[in-house]
Amino acid sequence: MQIELTEFSDGRWPWWIAGPALGMLVVGFFLVSNQPLGASGAYAETAKVLTGRKDAVSWRVWYLIGIPVGGFLGITLVGNGFDARTGYEPLVEAWNSNWIVGAVVLVGATVMGYGARMAGGCTSGHGICGTAQRSPASLAATGTFMAVAIATTFLLGLAGVK
Amino acid sequence: MQSSLGHKVAGLLFGAGFGFVLAAAKLHEYEVIHAMLRLEEAYTFLLMAGAIGVSMPLLWLLDRAKITTLLGGRIALSRSKVTKANIVGGALFGLGWAVSGTCPGPAVVMLSSGAGLAVLTVLGLFLGLTIRDRQVARNGGSATVGDGEQRLVATP
Numbered sequence: 001m002q003i004e005l006t007e008f009s010d011g012r013w014p015w016w017i018a019g020p021a022l023g024m025l026v027v028g029f030f031l032v033s034n035q036p037l038g039a040s041g042a043y044a045e046t047a048k049v050l051t052g053r054k055d056a057v058s059w060r061v062w063y064l065i066g067i068p069v070g071g072f073l074g075i076t077l078v079g080n081g082f083d084a085r086t087g088y089e090p091l092v093e094a095w096n097s098n099w100i101v102g103a104v105v106l107v108g109a110t111v112m113g114y115g116a117r118m119a120g121g122c123t124s125g126h127g128i129c130g131t132a133q134r135s136p137a138s139l140a141a142t143g144t145f146m147a148v149a150i151a152t153t154f155l156l157g158l159a160g161v162k
Numbered sequence: 163m164q165s166s167l168g169h170k171v172a173g174l175l176f177g178a179g180f181g182f183v184l185a186a187a188k189l190h191e192y193e194v195i196h197a198m199l200r201l202e203e204a205y206t207f208l209l210m211a212g213a214i215g216v217s218m219p220l221l222w223l224l225d226r227a228k229i230t231t232l233l234g235g236r237i238a239l240s241r242s243k244v245t246k247a248n249i250v251g252g253a254l255f256g257l258g259w260a261v262s263g264t265c266p267g268p269a270v271v272m273l274s275s276g277a278g279l280a281v282l283t284v285l286g287l288f289l290g291l292t293i294r295d296r297q298v299a300r301n302g303g304s305a306t307v308g309d310g311e312q313r314l315v316a317t318p
Contacts, residue, residue: 011188015205018186019215025180026217030224033172037180041278042177058165059165071270082276085276106286109269113292113293123264130310135241138310141252151248
């Protein structure tokens with residue numbers, strides 16, 4: 001079964017479907033649970049559960065499990081299906097080594113996780129849910145990470161990384 | 163803190179919905195994120211604007227109407243003041259985001275789409291978050307829980 005909502009030749013949902021759909025999920029979750037849908041906090045609560053701490057917010061773990069499950073469904077029904085690959089083909093092509101790419105990605109993700117926990121959220125938390133609540137803290141964090149990510153990508157581009 | 167069954171089921175379903183849309187928009191693809199960050203493609207910016215454009219006015223209206231939510235009591239929006247941690251943390255997050263080409267939500271979709279190196283991305287995220295939590299705990303504080311993360315409300 002294929003869900004035909006595609007505008008692009010690569011089969012993505014058009015932004016004017018995917019964006020509002022995401023927005024409705026945010027509103028829907030407020031209507032049901034009165035909570036925002038930040039992803040980085042779900043990692044933090046899951047880490048607490050994995051290390052046996054008793055103060056973890058357990059619904060967040062179910063939320064973090066739901067994301068890859070729904071993602072798999074989306075890839076199967078809308079996308080091109082499960083595809084065993086590195087996921088970092090442009091970097092692997094540039095550096096010609098899975099090991100180097102793996103090490104760089106691990107360090108990058110560690111910095112990202114540290115930063116998300118320090119800032120109190122990530123792209124979904126601050127970027128969408130916090131901004132949608134008109135939170136000054138979320139707007140400031142979102143503006144900062146957007147600007148720094150764009151600048152970093154530009155510098156990586158100068159260094160030959162696509 | 164043990165959540166009620168309703169909160170867990172809602173978390174699972176909305177997580178699945180979130181993951182589905184991320185996958186349908188291919189936000190779990192390194193190329194899509196980098197095309198946005200290189201400012202070569204407006205798609206992801208427009209998508210985010212679409213999400214906020216729909217949810218911001220609706221949340222404003224629901225808050226004004228003081229509606230009661232199904233499981234969480236009277237609706238409550240969070241609107242914290244800016245702190246230095248928002249800015250410094252945001253900058254570090256942006257740096258890591260550009261390097262790893264994905265963020266916390268899409269990273270787990272990357273994994274379930276078959277991207278092998280995403281194992282390291284997810285591992286790194288857990289590592290970084292835990293390092294920060296440990297550091298804050300050593301200094302006797304508790305982690306910043308931003309306005310987009312879970313908060314304690316009437317019926318948890």
